[in-house]
Amino acid sequence: MFERIGKCNESSDTLRAEGNQLYARKMFYDALLKYNESLCAAESESENMGLAFANRSAVYFEMKLYDKCLNNIDLAKENHYPNKNLEILEKRKAKCLEMTKQLKEEFSTVLNFKLSYPPNKKLPFIVDCLELKTNKEFGRHIVTNKTLKVGDVLVIEKPFVEIIQTSFLYTRCSNCFNDNMMDLIPCMTCNGAMFCTSQCREIAFKNFHKYECQLVNLISSSLLTPTMRMALRTLFVALSIFEGSIEDLEKFLHENTDCRTIFDLEDFNDMKQRFLAVNSLISSSDIEVNASIFEEIFHVVPQLKSMWTVHGQFIESFLRKQTQIGILNYHEIFSWPLKKGGFLDNDITAFKGSLAYQRGVVGTGFGSYSFTSLLNHSCAPNICRIHNNNEIILIVQRPIAKGEQLFDNYGYCFTNVSKDCRQQALLKQYRFKCNCRACVDNWPLLPSLRVLDKACLNKAKKACREVSSACLSKKKAHEKYKDLCEVIEKNSKNYPTLEVCSLMESSFAYLEMTLKPLLQFP
C-alpha cells in the first residue's frame, strides 16, 4: 500500500464545501480550483473522489463544456460516487448529450504552429538553416544561412525539464503544462500534483514524481527559489535516465566532461546526450548557492537520505551547478490565465507595469531549453518567443539577412525600458555589457521614436486600436497577424521608427491571441 501524503477526507470535505459556495455564486474558476484541491486531498477509493468529479461536472455543464461534463460524470461513477445520488448525474448526462447534439460550436479549434522551412535532420524541432557559431564577443550564438522573413517559424522546442509555479499546481498538468480547462486527475499518493491524463501521470511518476511525491509540500514551499526547484527536478530526471543509479550518473558525468551543445548530439532521442546538452549550458560559477536546504530536503525521505549519506558531495555539487546554469539559462513560461480578468493575487510575476501584465499573460512556470538557451540578447531583438503550454516557439519579428545572428530578448526591450535600467539589469543577472544598436546609439523609448511614413503610422495606430479592443477567434487573430507581418516586412527598412515598432508590438499581441483559450472562466 502507498503511504498517503496529505490525503485527508476531512480537508477534502472542507474544500468541497468552499467550492460549493463559490459555485453557487457562479465563480466557476475558483470553484473548480477548490474542487481540484478537494480531489487531491481525497483519500483514494473514498466517495470524496466521486463527489469532487461530480461537482466539476456541474461547473462544466454551466460553462457549456459538455464533453468535459460527460467525462467528469464518468469519472464520478468510476470513483465511488454515492449510489443514492446517481439520479442527479444521470439527468445531467442526458441533458448534456442532448446539448452536444445541438451544439455546432468549434471549441476545439487549435492552431498548429509548423516550422516554415525543412527541419534540421538531427534536430527536428529547428529549421535546417540555423547554425551554431562561437566568437569572443558573444560566445556561442546562432546565425542563419538563409534570409528569413517576418513571421517565419524557426523553432518549436520542448523543455528538457520544466516546473509549474506553486500557484498553478491545481490548474495545470504537472507533466506537460496543459490546463485542459482544469479537467485534471490527481496523483494517487500526494496532494500536490495533478495531471491531464493517466499517461501524463505515469510519465511524470517514472521521470521525476516518484522522488518528489513525498516532498511536494516542501518543494513547493518558499524554501526553494524556482531555479533551485528546477535544479532538483533536473537531478531527479537525470537519476531516472540512469534508472535510479546515482553511481552511474556520477560515472557518466565524470567520463563526459567536454562541452556538448545540442548541435553535438549524435541521437536526439538519447536522453543521456540531451542531459549533457543542458549540463553544458553556460553557468555563473561565482554565484553563491545555499546547498544546505537541499540536504534538509533529502533527509525527509529515507531512500534519499541514504543516497545523500554516501553521495552528498556529488549531489550538492550537481545541484549547485544546475542552479548556477539556471540563473543564466532557464526560461519563464507564460500562459493565458483561465480566469476572466486575469491574474491571481499571489502571482508575483504579474506585477503591474510588467510587459507580461500589459499583454495579459502570466508566468506559470520555468523550463530548460537547450537550443533557445544558445540565443544571445539584444534590446532590439529580431525574433520573438511565445509559449504553447510548455513549448517555446521562436518566430522572426523583423527580416534577418543571411549570415546574421538571431537575437532573443531577455525581458528588457529598448521600446519600454531605459538604457540605464537595461544595462544594469543585464549586467547584474546575465553578466554582460549589452552593445546592441539600441544601446550603442541610445535609441529613445517607443513614444519618442521618429516617424518616417505617415501612411504607415496610420496603419499602425489602427492596428493598435484594434488589438486593444479586439475579442477575436484564433483564426481571425492569425489572419490579422499574417497581414501585419507583410506590412512590417515591407516597411522594415525604416526600423526603428514609431510606426514599424508599434506594428511589431501589435503583431505580437495578435500572435499571442492565437493561443488564448477559447473560453475563460468567470
Ligand SMILES: C[S@@+](CC[C@H](N)C(=O)[O-])C[C@H]1O[C@@H](n2cnc3c(N)ncnc32)[C@H](O)[C@@H]1O
Ligand atoms: C542564455 S546564454 C546565451 C548563449 C551564450 N552566449 C553561450 O555561449 O552559451 C546567456 C549568456 O550569453 C552571454 N550573452 C547574451 N547576450 C549577449 C550579448 N548581447 N553580448 C554579449 N554576451 C551575451 C552572456 O554571457 C549571458 O549570460
